[in-house]
Amino acid sequence: MLAALVDLAKLAMPPEVQVVDGQPIAASTDLLCVGYTGTPTEPAVEAAQYLTQLAPTPDREQYDVACLAAILRGNADAREVREAVFGRVGAVRSALARDPTLGDLVMAARLSVLDLTQQQTPKGALAEIRFAIHIDAYAR
DSSP states (O other), X not given: OHHHHHHHHHHHSOTTSEEEESSXXXXXXXXXXXXXXXXXXXXXXXXXXXXXXXXXXXXXXXXXXXXXXXXXETTOXXXXXXXXXXXXXXXXXXXHHHOTTTTTTSSEEXXXXXXXXXXXXXXXXXXXXXXXXXXXXXXX
């Protein structure tokens, strides 16, 4: 499922965006991470399993996949960078709307929460959005 989300993000992003599965190895000024919050010690996925219809083992699962979109642009104002990073997250949202089952891999995938941080750094304006993709699926 994580691989399907990475593939979806790669298709949704313009070529200048580095899409990463998990924590990035190298710094990038235009980045989208799937399965990473921006802090290495935080969980990449938080999940819960449920019994449904008196099943003897958990068969339903819901989980949130942590994601991070970040843009750093030298000599750019905060508004320009903020709008660009929201554009990245909007592209992921649109891609999920077009394929909410990730090719029938899950019952539903959707953007669920996000938060924005922004700052001026010595290298320019930085905007980061930490967001979660909520998955509703049956255990396989």
